[in-house]
Amino acid sequence: MQVVHFKEEYSKNKYKVDPNTLDLKFLREICTGEFDAKKYFNESTIYKKTVFLDAPNGHFEGTAEINRFAKNWLKDFKATKAEVHPVIQTIAGGHICNELEIHFHLAKGGVSKVPMTIFSDPIGEDKLEGMRIYFFYQFLPGAIPYRKPIFRPVVNSWASPAVMTGAVRYYYEQLHNYRSSEAIDNIVAMCTEDVHYGGYRPDEAEPLFIGKEALRKVYDGIMVNVPWNNYVRFETFCDDGVTCCTEWTIVVRKTALKDGFINFAGCAMYERAKDGRLYSIRINDNAGFDPGIDRNTISDGDWFIDS
Incomplete structure (x- = not known):
């Protein structure tokens, strides 16, 4: 079993976390195996771009694809259920960043504790127009280390x-x-x-x-x-x-x-x-x-x- 210390170490600081942000609600639902993407995502943004979710296990555009991601979430980790444990939350500039551990209860027995970073973009009070999930590839069975770029640079230079x-x-x-x-x-x-x-x-x-x-x-x-x-x-x-x-x-x-x-x-x-x-x-x-x-x-x- 892989040993991680993210929650154990950083929880000592007792960060303030709102458990009811949209991204955390989304994660809790997909960890139960029950989910409808239209509850959290519009099909497209107000500027006519298809909503998407990007994760180490794929790029998913539109609510049907996000539902496919959600349906396979537990299966991809070879788990029967999972729990969300928020640790650090940052909200600013139209984004939410939640740093957390997800505890996957494995079908073969035992618990895999996976630290993740979730970036999401709320639009209004009840929808998200995008989400990016980050975690180290070795936590996902069969994953490769290549995480393709999500954002296309406007210019090929470092940021100002x-x-x-x-x-x-x-x-x-x-x-x-x-x-x-x-x-x-x-x-x-x-x-x-x-x-x-x-x-x-x-x-x-x-x-x-x-x-x-x-x-x-x-x-x-x-x-x-x-x-x-x-x-x-x-x-x-x-x-x-x-x-x-x-x-x-x-x-x-x-x-x-x-x-x-x-x-x-x-x-x-x-x-x-x-x-x-x-x-x-x-x-x-x-x-x-x-x-x-x-x-x-x-x-x-x-x-x-x-x-």
Whole structure:
């Protein structure tokens, strides 16, 4: 059984969570096996786009497809039932971000605890116009590490730091600082002594890291590639002043194509302490497990290359 510590560790902070947001209601219903997508989604948005739900187990457009996703939810995880355990909730800028664990009761016995990030876009008081679900691929039986980009970059460049504030802006600037040693020093310095990194992967793949020295080792690895071989383009923001939740697309440098780098989707949550420093960096993606993905399976429209 895979061991995770997301709920166990982060629940200590006793975050305020509204259990009745639309996305949590949606999740609770599909975990019972009973669901009608039209209860939560209109067929199209007010700007004439088909509503969609994107998850590691597929991209689903329209209410009929979302119903298909819901019907297979328990089956995909080889479970008979599941429970939703919210941990951290951020609501801002027209988005809701819920960080949670879903406990799947497996048909073969036992419980699989899966940490997930759910981004949703409420429209009015009773409907959603979109939802994106993120979790580490190893929790889903038979899944591959490739998570195709969800958002198409307007331009193939990293996002403007001007759309960010405080520690998140400074962090993002340092993440793309070519002077890697200086950048890592600056990132570590802007965090609290008990900074937490991770929590979205099982211990077997990557344990939760706590403390500045542990964080430094993490970024020693991350910044071997960023910004040299790729960069992180933030595409959505949900920032309530404490936690900044972002969804992003990895854009590959042209010079890195020969080394097998690919584009993929992920999300990250940056939580500020009371003094403005970063207390937690929670990245939810499959980075590091993408080498070996068959590039021939990637459609032409999902390549975003920095010239």
